Amino acid sequence: MAEVTSRKDIQTVSSGDGDPWAAFRQIERLTLSLTQHYTHTLGKYSRFFIELEQKRFLATRCESCGRVCAPPRPLCPNCLQPTHWVELTGAGTVETYSVLHFSPGSNADVAALTTPYVLAYVLLDGASTLFPHLLRAEPEQVTIGMRVRIAYVDGPVEHPIHLMHFIPME
Amino acid sequence: MSRRDAGADTAVNRLPVIVGVGMTKFAAERLDASARDLMAEAVLALLADAGMSDLKAVQHGLCSYESDHFNKQMTLAAILHDTLGLIPTPTVRVEGGGATGALALRTAWAYVQSGLCDSILVYGCETNGRGVSSQTANQLFALSADFDWEMMIGGTYTGFYAAMMRAHMHRYGTTPDQFAHVAARNRRNAGFNPLAQKPMDLTIDDVLASRMVADPYRLLDCSLLSDGAAAVLLATEDWARAHSPRFRTRPTVAYVATGCGTDTMRLGDRYPEMTNFRAKQAAAEQSYRMAGIRTPLEEIDVAELYDSYSGVEIQAVEDLGFVPHGQGGAAIAGGLFDLGGALPVNTSGGLLGRGAPVGATGIAQAIEIALQLWGEADSRRQVPNARRGLTDTHAGIATISVVNIFERRD
Numbered sequence: 001m002a003e004v005t006s007r008k009d010i011q012t013v014s015s016g017d018g019d020p021w022a023a024f025r026q027i028e029r030l031t032l033s034l035t036q037h038y039t040h041t042l043g044k045y046s047r048f049f050i051e052l053e054q055k056r057f058l059a060t061r062c063e064s065c066g067r068v069c070a071p072p073r074p075l076c077p078n079c080l081q082p083t084h085w086v087e088l089t090g091a092g093t094v095e096t097y098s099v100l101h102f103s104p105g106s107n108a109d110v111a112a113l114t115t116p117y118v119l120a121y122v123l124l125d126g127a128s129t130l131f132p133h134l135l136r137a138e139p140e141q142v143t144i145g146m147r148v149r150i151a152y153v154d155g156p157v158e159h160p161i162h163l164m165h166f167i168p169m170e
Numbered sequence: 171m172s173r174r175d176a177g178a179d180t181a182v183n184r185l186p187v188i189v190g191v192g193m194t195k196f197a198a199e200r201l202d203a204s205a206r207d208l209m210a211e212a213v214l215a216l217l218a219d220a221g222m223s224d225l226k227a228v229q230h231g232l233c234s235y236e237s238d239h240f241n242k243q244m245t246l247a248a249i250l251h252d253t254l255g256l257i258p259t260p261t262v263r264v265e266g267g268g269a270t271g272a273l274a275l276r277t278a279w280a281y282v283q284s285g286l287c288d289s290i291l292v293y294g295c296e297t298n299g300r301g302v303s304s305q306t307a308n309q310l311f312a313l314s315a316d317f318d319w320e321m322m323i324g325g326t327y328t329g330f331y332a333a334m335m336r337a338h339m340h341r342y343g344t345t346p347d348q349f350a351h352v353a354a355r356n357r358r359n360a361g362f363n364p365l366a367q368k369p370m371d372l373t374i375d376d377v378l379a380s381r382m383v384a385d386p387y388r389l390l391d392c393s394l395l396s397d398g399a400a401a402v403l404l405a406t407e408d409w410a411r412a413h414s415p416r417f418r419t420r421p422t423v424a425y426v427a428t429g430c431g432t433d434t435m436r437l438g439d440r441y442p443e444m445t446n447f448r449a450k451q452a453a454a455e456q457s458y459r460m461a462g463i464r465t466p467l468e469e470i471d472v473a474e475l476y477d478s479y480s481g482v483e484i485q486a487v488e489d490l491g492f493v494p495h496g497q498g499g500a501a502i503a504g505g506l507f508d509l510g511g512a513l514p515v516n517t518s519g520g521l522l523g524r525g526a527p528v529g530a531t532g533i534a535q536a537i538e539i540a541l542q543l544w545g546e547a548d549s550r551r552q553v554p555n556a557r558r559g560l561t562d563t564h565a566g567i568a569t570i571s572v573v574n575i576f577e578r579r580d
């Protein structure tokens with residue numbers, strides 16, 4: 001789990017006369033990495049990702065309040081009742097966005113992105129919330145209010161959220 | 171009594187006062203210090219400040235740290251409690267993302283008010299500095315976004331904040347030179363604070379010329395990653411008089427009000443409110459009611475605002491009710507919140523200049539307000555005759571927001 005990869009040179013940090021910590025000023029440091037492995041369940045989100053493989057985009061709708069959530073919410077936070085799945089067309093409108101000039105490399109899909117890339121918040125037609133995802137477009141072309149649609153990806157991808165992204169509407 | 175009025179009728183004689191404060195200098199890297207070394211340094215500074223020789227009379231501990239990942243240690247609170255010799259007094263750890271330190275103080279406020287203890291040491295630290303690469307730091311911060319929906323698409327907090335500011339610019343006409351004013355001013359204020367991490371003398375053009383990180387935010391619009399620790403000793407006034415010689419010689423600073431609000435984890439779930447922080451508005455409203463404040467711009471003398479990114483200060487002065495929504499950018503660019511202005515903010519240098527070791531940040535903000543109200547800040551940043559001060563601290567994109575208010579009582 002913990003791998004100590006190297007030991008750095010011992011350093012002595014400066015201390016003036018009368019330093020109460022004089023006996024503790026030699027400093028040793030290690031470089032190390034920590035690795036953990038998980039089985040990660042997608043839980044009640046699972047059907048969203050399973051349908052994404054079939055190029056269908058599902059949201060959830062609450063029967064009581066009518067709110068359509070994308071990303072889905074199995075439990076409506078307004079009504080505390082189970083929701084049900086509804087399919088959206090995948091067309092929508094950019095409500096806001098940012099152009100990222102560095103990639104955090106959070107997984108292999110993200111590490112493969114070329115910078116700059118666009119993170120867009122899209123109001124999908126029929127939804128009540130904004131869905132965040134990559135918008136594959138020239139950053140200069142992107143504006144608030146532009147129409148976009150979901151493009152589905154034939155794998156393989158590492159995380160199934162990358163089975164889709166947004167592209168400008170033709 | 172409605173839920174929102176809770177606390178309004180609590181007995182005045184249990185209102186917590188600040189007995190003493192201590193913090194390390196915040197640093198990009200303290201290669202000579204682990205989290206426990208930093209914490210010990212801050213608490214020894216607190217003892218000297220309060221004129222106390224030990225913690226034996228202190229009745230409760232409260233540990234404030236955010237990340238098991240950055241610190242490579244779970245149950246760090248138990249280790250720090252032990253390190254500080256607080257055993258066997260009771261303890262509790264508080265965690266609330268970026269708001270951790272302010273939420274810790276708020277919790278301690280309730281512990282004293284309830285009578286659970288008469289004195290409580292609130293101590294916080296974090297090692298967010300160069301002990302991790304900046305990529306690892308970004309990944310760990312992204313891990314505090316919603317894993318499958320935000321982190322896995324390549325989202326980062328810089329990106330989420332940038333998208334909010336993009337919406338603010340679109341709706342209100344806010345401009346990059348307005349938020350560059352914050353980046354320059356807070357780093358200039360840091361030059362008047364010997365414990366600040368990175369004072370810089372910048373022009374607005376310098377900020378606008380720094381490299382783009384997440385449009386519209388540039389490198390100099392982003393706050394610092396820091397190693398550091400901070401501690402505040404809170405108590406009833408009776409306890410403070412009995413145990414701290416220094417307390418008896420200073421103006422009394424009371425912790426008079428606290429508010430806390432929350433919002434959805436994901437920015438997109440807040441639609442159609444994309445420009446501002448609802449949780450901050452709720453926290454401010456609660457704390458103003460508790461403190462009896464009606465016109466915050468006139469009734470507050472000094473404030474430490476959560477400037478995780480420069481533009482966040484524009485959103486904050488609006489959500490805290492200092493100026494109407496949409497007018498934050500112009501008010502800031504006009505100098506309303508500079509030293510010498512109507513309400514100086516981030517006199518310490520803020521997260522942009524003083525630094526932000528997460529678990530210590532909210533505590534360090536309270537320390538700056540205490541110094542200002544005692545009249546003990548460096549003369550170049552002291553706000554003349556400051557009598558009431560506010561701290562604004564939040565987690566995520568203001569997913570949890572905390573406002574604390576302090577008053578000089580003499």
Ligand SMILES: [Zn+2]
Pocket residue numbers: 062063064065066067076077078079080
């Ligand atoms: Zn509902």
